[in-house]
Amino acid sequence: MWAQEGLKPVTRTFAIRNANIIPAPGKKIEKGSILIKNGLIAAVGKDIKIPTNAHIIEADSMFVYAGFIDGFSQMGVKEEKKEGDTGKPKNPGNPSNEQAGVQPEVSVSNLLDNKNANLETMRKLGFTTAHVFPKGRFLAGKGALILTAAESSDKLIVKNESSMCVQFIGANNVYPANQLGMMAKYKQLYREASFLKKHEEIFAQNGNGINRPERNRTLEAFYPVIDKKVPVFFKADNLLDAQKALELQKELGFPLVLAELKEGWLLIDKLKASKAGVFLSLSLPEEEKKDTTSVKKDSVSIKPKSLAEQEMERLKKRKEESVLRYISQASTLNKAGIKFGFSTLGAKTGDLRKNFKKMMDKGLSEEALLAALTTHPAELLGVSNIMGTLETGKMANLFVASAPFYDEKCNVKYVFVDGVLYEYKENTNTKKDPNAKVNPLGTWKYVTDSPQGKNEGKIIIKGKEGSYTGTMSFSFNGQTSDISDIKLDGNELTFTVSISTPDGSFPLKVSATINGDSISGTLDTGRFGNLPLTGNKEPE
């Protein structure tokens, strides 16, 4: 029954017992049970009949939710091998489609990798389904609805070629290089496709007397959009891109979905008028931590603030107000009656659960938040009849957690994807103990996981208590850097390390718990989020 072991499951019947079941946002069944049979939910309720061949999961005091649905991301999508931009283009005004980023015909179904680490990371957070698209540029290609786990890459797909995906990313020194060219190119292709489609229809009826239509795969990709059978997803992570997408929709009339929306509170009227589908970004800005200690100091001193200090205060205040608006986006749109899901494209996985809580703190109800993770995206993606809630007949996509999903202590224990069980043991050695005695000295081989891929290296700690020194190496940039501020508090080890990149040097913080020869914790990359870090000490 554990798919990770690669064996055929003994049974495909599961029962989860005595749990707090949340079958749909706003509903709760205490001490309830769920019966899963052959990939579908067979029964949900307080007293259900459980067959003898069922594998029983005792879930006392745990919480069961329908699996989360991600509206727009690239988890599980392979990087496309590019030939490489070699030097100056010969004819920048008429480049290849690949150079131009104009590849609407590319289907993500050919680019999936069911072994991709991101799928596992998102599964652990409770996501069972995602709408993903190719890692292209402007007209990136056709998206598909996939599960976050399956036996093979092909088997991930639930709904193939279910969208056209567009991002305002200009080509490198060839047409269209920026938003000017991209807007014109989109209109050109759309209208040209409409005409070609008409030509094909006329030719099919009676080809006598007219030239045959010439096949054009790029334009063909627009046909289902022109027929309004497939929506166009635009990455709309800033106000101007969102409005450009809305303008194109107004002019050309296609079904529109705005994804990764961040500044939606300025677009409420336009969103309603356009009837566009909406997926809000799950990436939220950092809030300034209120420094209470310095306030006390200031109230004692009577030094008047300089003009520069006053201006700094005003700027800080405006930034705080702005941060508040970004974090309150979901709450604001919900109160305005706009139905939305979420997209995780730009979010750091380590911050997701924290962000759930942040949004709730700013007025988004638990019910609305859960709806945006389950029922609303199911509706927006056209799969409400098979997922989004825990109801008989729907796909067995769900997860069981130790606490409510927005709680920072929430640990996902079991995830069902398409009725296949994935179990996650809690890391028992992550408990901090200030009284433990551990030895941090030596060479620790570590691994960190991020959506960009794995990074590994060695952490070497030398010296003695009170004056530790050391280095940390990184495989992603091949650097080894000195580490500083090394502190050991019981079994908790913390230090800072600086990595240098073309954009400058970044300070990173490591905080991890040592348990004998194993170490586990997080690598805090600042504004790029927290990455989980695990490792083992190398023998001397």
Next chain:
Amino acid sequence: MKIYILFLLILLDTALFAQSQKGSILLKGGNVLTITKGNLEKTDVLIIDGIIKEIGTNLTAPSGVQVLDVTGEYVMPGIIDAHSHLALEAINEYTNPITPEVWTGDVLNPLDVNMYRALAGGVTISHAMHGSANAIGGQCVTIKHRYGTTNPKELIMEGAPRTIKFALGENPTRVHGRDNNILPKTRMGVESVIRRAFEDGKAYQKKWDEYEKLKTAYENAVKSKKSNNLTAPVPPKYDLRASTLADILAGKILIHCHSYRADEILMLMNICKEYGIKKICFQHANEAFKVAPELAAFGATCSVFADWWAYKFEVYYSTAYNASILTKNGVITSINSDSEELIRHLYHEAAKTQKYGGLTDEEALKLITINPAIQLGIDHRVGSIEVGKDGDIAVFHNHPLSIYTLPEYTIVDGIIRFDMRKDADDQRILVPADGAIEPTSIIHQTGNQTHQNCMQNVEGTWWMKEW
């Protein structure tokens, strides 16, 4: 408490949205410089719902209309800049010598704080242009400085004619010819590129005209049920680029051409004559004074700098008397900025023509009001203070052509968009939620500055980023 603040913020956002509509205001007792109908001392101007309703003395405001006392101040039409790159996300689609299909109206950025600074210089309208990297560049858009809106389309001046950017000389020959080794590499090449494009436009129009004839014939046959042996005609390939070129030839789009040398100015006028294009405005046109009579005879107009030259070889042979010479020869001339800095003091730029050329007050002020309005095809709406025109006004303390002048109020469609008394330091509409706040410091930057100008966005010309 946080929820309360959130509620207030939502109210603030909706208030900003309401602001972009038309307003009513009564300006009392100012020295009104009408531009077209002389100067009127101690005269009132009443604007209702964004339109100038009455000009006279002892006017009373209907109830609810704000009264602004401008006794002793100078009331002139809002300044119009015929060459600007404000409020645009992107300026140059520099990847092809011909790109008439792109449109700056697609990439408007209402959050550009430079628009506010332009308002602080009395400018109410600017011509948001494509850059000068291409021989035939993109279509441009005339915008009103309705600063405060977050909706790009609200900046567009409704009813303003379509315009397009052409460019001659060193810029297109360098970007395409020298950097990428494609046509054009010389001024001859620029001419040939434009002629080829016009021929393409002509051919495209011809194909579609023929198709329309066939289509009408087919539809008539269907109606009279005689269509048995006929197939519906297939439309020609749709081409937004060629169709725009056809529109230029049909006179539907006004050409504004970046040019410097007298020979290339004459060249383009000859092409226009050949193709039946009647309206053209030459931008910069530093050597236009050499061909002023020819320009006047054709009816071409010019939009020039007051005194910028020698930054490239093609701009060496210039004079600060350019605008005056053109004016005295009967060429409708305007003074522009092509710069987010210069736009803030266009009134001083206009005043320079009084020293260099001895233009009268009215002639000088026309350079930044009615003349650019004519060049943009909006002179029936703005450019002077007349009943029926838009309520776009700039109020100055001291005469606008005086060195002691100070812009006080700038009004767009009857709404005060700049008020010197309420000029807060931080005029940003949208404040980013990430990024550190740098403490204020004065840094003298040279070299790598990214001005908003004609050559912005053009890679590979880092060493010549200006103009």
